[in-house]
Amino acid sequence: MPSPFADELVELLPRLKRFGISLSGSAVEAEELVQTACERALRARDQWMPGTRLDAWVFRIMRNLWIDTVRSRASRGPHDALDEAGHLQSEDGREVVEASMTLNDVSHAIEALAEEQRAVLILTCVEERSYREVASMLGIPIGTVMSRLARARENLAHRLLLDGKKTVRTDMKANAP
Amino acid sequence: MTERRISDDALMALADNELPETEANELRAALRNDEDAATRFAMFVETRMLLADPARHDEEVSDALRAAVVRADAQYSAQDRITTNGRDRALPGRPSHDRGPRRAVGSGANARRWQMPMAAALLLSLGGLSGYLIAQQQRSADNSLQTALMTIPGNERALSDALDTGISGSETVLTGGQGEKVRIVVLSTHRLADGTFCREFEIARAQESLIGASCRRNNGWRTEVAVLRDSGKGRVVPASGAAVVDDHLNALGSEGALSPEDERAAMAHNWSLR
Numbered sequence: 001m002p003s004p005f006a007d008e009l010v011e012l013l014p015r016l017k018r019f020g021i022s023l024s025g026s027a028v029e030a031e032e033l034v035q036t037a038c039e040r041a042l043r044a045r046d047q048w049m050p051g052t053r054l055d056a057w058v059f060r061i062m063r064n065l066w067i068d069t070v071r072s073r074a075s076r077g078p079h080d081a082l083d084e085a086g087h088l089q090s091e092d093g094r095e096v097v098e099a100s101m102t103l104n105d106v107s108h109a110i111e112a113l114a115e116e117q118r119a120v121l122i123l124t125c126v127e128e129r130s131y132r133e134v135a136s137m138l139g140i141p142i143g144t145v146m147s148r149l150a151r152a153r154e155n156l157a158h159r160l161l162l163d164g165k166k167t168v169r170t171d172m173k174a175n176a177p
Numbered sequence: 178m179t180e181r182r183i184s185d186d187a188l189m190a191l192a193d194n195e196l197p198e199t200e201a202n203e204l205r206a207a208l209r210n211d212e213d214a215a216t217r218f219a220m221f222v223e224t225r226m227l228l229a230d231p232a233r234h235d236e237e238v239s240d241a242l243r244a245a246v247v248r249a250d251a252q253y254s255a256q257d258r259i260t261t262n263g264r265d266r267a268l269p270g271r272p273s274h275d276r277g278p279r280r281a282v283g284s285g286a287n288a289r290r291w292q293m294p295m296a297a298a299l300l301l302s303l304g305g306l307s308g309y310l311i312a313q314q315q316r317s318a319d320n321s322l323q324t325a326l327m328t329i330p331g332n333e334r335a336l337s338d339a340l341d342t343g344i345s346g347s348e349t350v351l352t353g354g355q356g357e358k359v360r361i362v363v364l365s366t367h368r369l370a371d372g373t374f375c376r377e378f379e380i381a382r383a384q385e386s387l388i389g390a391s392c393r394r395n396n397g398w399r400t401e402v403a404v405l406r407d408s409g410k411g412r413v414v415p416a417s418g419a420a421v422v423d424d425h426l427n428a429l430g431s432e433g434a435l436s437p438e439d440e441r442a443a444m445a446h447n448w449s450l451r
Contacts, residue, residue, distance in 0.1 A: 006250035010243055015226075017236040022192065022222045025205040031242050039249040056227060063219045070208070070215040106227055124193060125228035131195055150189050153224040160227075 005045045009038050012055055019059055023066045037062040056101040101160060109159035117152035120145050125153075183207060183214040192221035339363055340376045340391055340398045341448070345440060364388075366440040367431035372450040374443055375401070375431065377422055390422050392429070393448045401425065 002010065013034060020030025040061050041048070048057050110118055123134045124145075131149075135142045183204065190196050191204050208215050339349045343363040351359045364377040367390075375392035391398040435443065 002247050002250050003254055006246060009246055009250075013238040013242060013246070014236045015231055017238055017242075019222065019226045021236065022226065023219060025201075027236075030236075031239060034238075035242055035245045038246045039253075042246070042249045042253045045253070053227075055231075059223055059226060063223055067212060067215050067219060070210065071212045074210045074212055101227075110228075121228070125225045126230070128229065131190075131193070146186055146189065150185050150221075153189070153221055156224050157220045 003045075005048075006042065008054055009041060009058070012058065013038075015055055016058055016062065019062060020066075023062065033062050033065055036065055040065075052102050053106075056106075105160060106156075109156050112159060113152055113155055117148050117155065120148045121152040121156070124149055183211065183217075185217060188214060188218040189221045192218060192225055336361055336378065336380070336391070336400075337398045340378065342444070344437065344444075345434070365434035366443065367426050367433070368435060368439075368443070370430035374448045375426055375429065377426070377434075388422050390426055401429075 016034045016037065017027070017030050020033040021027055024030055024033060037058055041058050048054060110121065113121065119138060120134055123129045123137065124131070129137070131142050131145050135145045138145070187196075187204060191201055194201075196204065208218060335349060335351055339347070339361045340363060343349065343361075345363055345365050347363050349361040351361070360379075360381045362379045362381070364379060367375045367377070369375060369392070373392055373394070375390050376398070377388070377390045380387045380389075389400050391400045393399075
């Protein structure tokens with residue numbers, strides 16, 4: 001019998017795969033990324049806080065894994081493997097503890113944005129409108145849509161601590177005798 | 178050799194599927210070895226996914242992936258037992274790590290509240306439609322949307338009468354001051370885990386409709402979520418008002434619409450908790 005935590009993860013798989021495809025551009029890579037991230041999430045399940053967004057937590061793990069893969073590829077040449085990045089990661093002892101995020105955190109972060117940024121953000125990312133549609137709806141040039149949107153997302157990322165400036169991690173080496 | 182830095186505009190456009198295929202492929206190829214660009218790109222993808230409606234992203238997932246997650250679950254659950262019994266003895270080949278006290282994963286409505294789509298969360302957080310429809314308010318010179326919102330308070334009694342006594346599918350037609358017809362349709366009835374009844378409804382007039390849900394609180398109906406749907410041209414239309422309302426009801430703990438028999442029984446008891 002899968003644990004309730006695993007059940008929740010399985011339920012999330014389609015969404016995690018979408019995130020993986022968006023990151024890597026490949027359905028095959030996305031499945032590898034999701035699998036490795038889920039293994040890590042299961043191993044570190046005690047560190048997920050119930051009531052916070054499990055999807056956001058696993059997105060963080062996937063995002064870190066993917067960037068590790070890019071780093072590994074950049075430093076070792078073109079042969080790539082997610083396992084390799086994962087291996088590197090377990091060697092240096094990084095764990096998957098991340099800042100927790102509730103739905104309210106996200107909506108409060110949106111609420112705190114300047115109104116012009118909030119409008120383009122909601123239309124693009126919540127409503128999934130194209131830049132052209134948003135420009136026409138708001139009566140502004142596409143370039144303005146893009147610059148407002150980029151600023152909105154940077155602000156959001158900063159407020160939600162997604163910009164890597166304050167990611168919580170534990171280091172196993174620090175605990176080693 | 179100096180490398181040209183990939184612009185944020187290009188990375189964001191890639192994350193938002195705004196680039197033509199050839200350009201997108203070239204950029205993806207460049208990203209594979211560029212940690213700085215990959216990090217900036219990931220931020221754009223992550224912010225988009227955090228806001229996206231979960232219902233719109235149902236990628237096919239292989240059976241092998243599902244099986245791998247269940248297998249890993251069994252493996253790490255077993256590891257937990259070993260760790261608990263034998264003071265941090267990890268399974269071979271896997272790093273050990275410090276474990277805090279085990280927290281149970283919650284179940285039911287509260288535990289799943291984080292799964293509520295962003296649109297629904299925004300409705301709650303920003304105090305209803307005003308926040309969600311901010312984009313329209315910003316550009317719309319006329320106040321027809323606000324007028325539509327007024328439909329609810331203006332017809333509060335009519336709505337509550339319809340919710341009290343209308344079976345799902347029933348329709349009440351009201352005539353406004355200038356002869357404008359406004360329809361109230363009761364769509365479904367839900368029972369939450371604590372026994373509270375909620376009813377989904379639609380209020381419609383010529384070009385606009387509002388879909389919402391009210392729950393029975395203190396012997397009255399309280400509208401808990403409402404999404405405006407606007408069929409006028411050039412307006413922002415929420416992707417699926419019904420989906421937002423359904424998701425909200427699910428997050429409150431509904432397990433689906435009641436059968437007509439259960440609905441009749443609840444109505445006969447005046448929607449009281451049982």
